[in-house]
Amino acid sequence: MKERPENIIKDKDLVLIYLDEKRQFLVQAIKGLRLSSDLGDLNLTGIINQPFGYVGQTHLGRNFYCLKPSTADLMMKVRRTTTIVYPKDLGYLILETAIGPGSRVAELGTGSGALTLVLAKFVAPDGVVFSYERREDFIENAKKNIERAGYAANVEFKCTDVAKQGFGQTDVDAVFIDVPEPWVIVPKAFEALKGGHHLVSWSPNVEQVKSTIEALAAHNFQRIKVKEIIEREMLVRMQGVRPRERGITHTAYLVRAQKILATS
Amino acid sequence: MKERPENIIKDKDLVLIYLDEKRQFLVQAIKGLRLSSDLGDLNLTGIINQPFGYVGQTHLGRNFYCLKPSTADLMMKVRRTTTIVYPKDLGYLILETAIGPGSRVAELGTGSGALTLVLAKFVAPDGVVFSYERREDFIENAKKNIERAGYAANVEFKCTDVAKQGFGQTDVDAVFIDVPEPWVIVPKAFEALKGGHHLVSWSPNVEQVKSTIEALAAHNFQRIKVKEIIEREMLVRMQGVRPRERGITHTAYLVRAQKILATS
Amino acid sequence: MKERPENIIKDKDLVLIYLDEKRQFLVQAIKGLRLSSDLGDLNLTGIINQPFGYVGQTHLGRNFYCLKPSTADLMMKVRRTTTIVYPKDLGYLILETAIGPGSRVAELGTGSGALTLVLAKFVAPDGVVFSYERREDFIENAKKNIERAGYAANVEFKCTDVAKQGFGQTDVDAVFIDVPEPWVIVPKAFEALKGGHHLVSWSPNVEQVKSTIEALAAHNFQRIKVKEIIEREMLVRMQGVRPRERGITHTAYLVRAQKILATS
C-alpha cells in the first residue's frame, strides 16, 4: 500500500512506538537516537521516511509498530511536573463547553501543559489558549511540551497570580480551572468570560466541589452541574471477556457552570 | 458589562434557553417565534440583539437565561431519528484519535447526525467529515441538523452501503463506526485509513465487541483497547452532597485500534 | 419428583408468586384469597399443599411459579412506611459485624421493619434484636411484618427516644443505626456495645458520613471504614449480554467502626 507524502514520518515527528501494552513510548523521530527496551533496541534513524503504520524490528527480532499518537497519548506522555487531568475527564469537559477551532480559552494553572496542549490543538489554527501559572519553572517545562507537539503558535503563557491580579482578559469563550482552591478564582473567571459561556473546574475532594459551587452560585453563574466520569477497561481475550480486576477508581469531580449577565 | 459584538444573539443563532434543570430548550432565535413552558411563555424576538448571558422573563414573571449551547448540547438536542452516542463516550473517543482542525474523518452511519455535527465542528475550518448512511431519510434529517448548527461546509454525506462498496476514500485520519455489526466494516475501514491511524467503534453488547475485536486482530490492527465510560452525577445542595439516586447505567462499550501496514 | 413434607406450602406460608420479572408477588397462602394480574387471576387455595417449585396456571392459561422467598424478597416486600436499606448494602454490613445465631443486636430506627426482619432471622433461634423507634405507628406496622415472616420471638420493640434515653442495654454484639443524625447516637451506642464489637451506620449524604466519623473518632471507636456498594444488573439474552441501561445509582454510604475500651 502506497502512503501519501503527508503520512510519512519526518525528522522530529512525534511517533508512538508500540511493542505491546507494557512497552509503548512517545518519541521524537530524531536521527541517530536509539530507544532501548527489554525486548531489544531500535534505531530511530530507521523509521524516518517510513509511513505511519510501519512495522520495524528490534535488534532482538521483535516487531515494533510506528503509530500515530492520539490526542490522549500526547497529553498522557508529556514530561510531568504535576498530576494531570485524565483524557476520560478532559474529553467530557471539552464537550461541556462551546470551544472549537478559533476559540479563545483561558486555562489555570498550566502545570505540566498537558491540558494546554489539548486545548491548543482544538482551538487551532486561529484560536488561542491563555495559560496562567505562578511557577516559572512549570511554564518552562510546559513550553517544551507544547513546542514538541507543534502548538506553540496557539498558546500565550502568563506567569502571574490570577487570584490577585485576574486574567487580564475579557470575552474568553471558556475558562478551565485546575487549582486546589477554584472558589478563589470564580470572581476572576466571571470577569474574563463572555456572557452565557462556560467555566469548568475539577477537584478530587467533595469539600472543594462544594466550596466551588457556593462561589459559583454567589457570583451569578447558572446551570451548575457536577459529574464524575469513571473509566473501566474490558479485557477481551480468547479465554473470556471481563472487566480489568484492578485500576483507577477516582480522579476528580467535574464542575461546569455558565455565566449570567447582571440584570440592570 | 458591555459585550463585544460577536457575543450578541443574532437572528437564527442557536441559543440554550434555560429556566431550570427540567426546562431547558435549544432553539433558533427566530423573530416572532414563541416558546411555551409551564412557567410561562417567552417571545424569541425579545432576545435578538441581546448578549449571551441575558436574563429575560416569561409572561408569568419567571427568569429565563440565554446561554451559549455547549458542544454536548448541540449533539444531545438534535432532532433524533435514532439513538445517539453520548457526550461522555464521544469526548473520550475523540481524544483516543489524532483528529483536530484540518482532519479528514469518515463516519458510519450518519443516523441523526449528532456525531457528524461534533466531528465537523472539530475538523473545521479546513477539514472534512465523510458521513455514510444507507437511508436517504436519515441523511435528510441529519443535513438539517448540521445546517442549523452551521457546519454544512465541513460535511460530505454519502448514501451508500459501505459493507458492500467500501468508503471510496483512502488516507482518512480516523474512522468512526456506529453500526450494529462493526466487524463487517473493519476491512473497508482498513482500506480507508492512513497507516498508523485510528479506528473507533462502539456497541452496547459484549458479543458485538468480541466480534469486532476478532475482526480487528484478523485485519492487521494493533493496540486494540476496550473501555466503558460511566458517568455519575453528584447533587450538591445545601442539605447535603450525594450522587444522584437513579440514572443511566450503561450506554456502550468503546473500541479503539490502529492500522498497521503489511510488512513486505 | 416427590417433595419431603417440610417443603410443602402450608396455610399462611409466605410464597413468592412469579409470572415474570414485572409480575412477582410475595403473598401469604391463605385459603380463598385471589391474586389478580393482567396475565390472569389465580386462587391461592390451589397452591396450599403443593410443594415449593409448583407450576400453576392463571385463569388465562399463563404459568405462574410458587417460589421460596429469599431473605432479600422478605425485606424488599415488607409493607413500607419508610425507605428501607437495600439487600446489596445490608448483606455487606452483616458480614462487617460478628453477628450470627445467638447474637444480641440493637437496631435504630425500626422504620418498616425490613432490617429488623433480616437481623431476627440471622440471630435465631436463641438471639434477640432490640429494635428502637420513636413512632408507635411504625412499630405497629413493623410488628405485623415480623409476625408474618415468623420471627416475632426474636424481636423486642422499644418505643423510645434513644438520643435522650440511650438503649437501656449493655453488652450487645452489634448496633445498626439508620437515622438521619447517626452522630447523635454514637455515645449511646458506645454504652450499649461490647468492647471490640461493631457499630454500623449508613446515610445518603457525604456530610452525614463526615459528622458520624467525627463522632466515632471522638468517642473511642477505631478501625473506621466507609464504603459504597454499587449493584449493576447484567442482562443475559440470546441477542447479547450487556449491563442494564437504567437503574439505581446511589443508595447510601456505609460506615463501620469498632469500640475500644478506655485505657485506665
Next chain:
Amino acid sequence: MKERPENIIKDKDLVLIYLDEKRQFLVQAIKGLRLSSDLGDLNLTGIINQPFGYVGQTHLGRNFYCLKPSTADLMMKVRRTTTIVYPKDLGYLILETAIGPGSRVAELGTGSGALTLVLAKFVAPDGVVFSYERREDFIENAKKNIERAGYAANVEFKCTDVAKQGFGQTDVDAVFIDVPEPWVIVPKAFEALKGGHHLVSWSPNVEQVKSTIEALAAHNFQRIKVKEIIEREMLVRMQGVRPRERGITHTAYLVRAQKILATS
C-alpha cells in the same frame, strides 16, 4: 468499664489485632506466642483474660487494639490455597437465598474454606453445610480453617467429583457453586435442591455466565438474575472526603436462579 465474662478473650480465641489500616492481624490468642510488626512486637499471653476492646502496647510503645473479628475478617484471613469470594459478593448472595439458622446447604468447591466458614456460621446451631471438593489437600487446609473458627460441627466435607457423581443429597435449601464451569454442575444441583429454592453461582468472565444461564434455562430454573456488586471505599479525612483512587474494579458476575418442579 466492667465487661461480662463472655466478652473476655480466652485461650485460643480468634482476635483481630489492629495497629492501623496496614497492620491488622487475625490471630489465635495462644500463650507464649509473639507477634512481630515494624511498629514493635507484642506477646499474646498479655491479652488473654483481657476483654475485647482492650488496648495494649508493643515493646516500642505503640498502641494495639484487640478487636472482635467480623465475619468478613474470618473469611478474608483464612489460610488461602485458592482465590476466595469477596464479602461484598457473598453478603449479597446469602440474602438472595432463603438460608439461615437450621438450613442444609451444599457448596462446591471447598477451596480455602472461606465460604464454607461463613455458611457454617449462618446455618448454626442446627444446620449443616455439605462442602464438596475434588482435591484432598484443599479439604485438609479448609478443615483447619473451619476448626480454628469453631464451626467444625456444622460442616461435612466430601472429597468427590460432583460433575460425575452428583451431590448425593436431595432437599438442600441452597446450592452455592464456585467452579470454573458451573454449567456442568447445574443438572446435579437441580437434583440436590428443594423445589422453589435457590442456586447461586459466580464467575469472572461473561462467557461463563452466559453458559451457566443457558444451562439453567435448559434445566427448568426460573427467575434467573445476574448482578455485579462493585465496592468503592470513601476516604473521610480532615483535609477532605473522596473515593479511594486505586482499587479492585472487578471480581465476579453473580448468578441466582430458582428450581421449578416439572409439570406432570
